[in-house]
Amino acid sequence: QVQLVESGGGLVQPGGSLRLSCAASGNIFVINAMGWYRQAPGKQRELVASIATGGTTNYADSVKGRFTISRDNAKNTMYLQMNSLKPEDTAVYYCNADLVAGTGWWNRQRYDLWGQGTQVTVSS
Numbered sequence: 032q033v034q035l036v037e038s039g040g041g042l043v044q045p046g047g048s049l050r051l052s053c054a055a056s057g058n059i060f061v062i063n064a065m066g067w068y069r070q071a072p073g074k075q076r077e078l079v080a081s082i083a084t085g086g087t088t089n090y091a092d093s094v095k096g097r098f099t100i101s102r103d104n105a106k107n108t109m110y111l112q113m114n115s116l117k118p119e120d121t122a123v124y125y126c127n128a129d130l131v132a133g134t135g136w137w138n139r140q141r142y143d144l145w146g147q148g149t150q151v152t153v154s155s
Contacts, residue, residue, distance in 0.1 A: 040150045048112070
């Protein structure tokens, strides 16, 4: 089964830090673009940061200078280091990946996968 599994969410005080991880598994052949999204109650899901295969990154203006996205291609894992967290960063965070998986060339498929989501709460 091809899937993304997230970890690292939790409760943190304003100004604190958290690190989210997103691991892809299931006969992964190649992972193209990856990204982190978030959805706060009553709001639409929004892009937080993205990273291309070669490492090019893109950030939402609201997190620039505070969040850092990275990936370890050898481990099929993406990270989001979140510093100087604010109450408005509270949301469910989802990872997304555009990837190809399969046991061999005859059955490889392209997937647009989402993780299950991890809650991040910033509150004193």
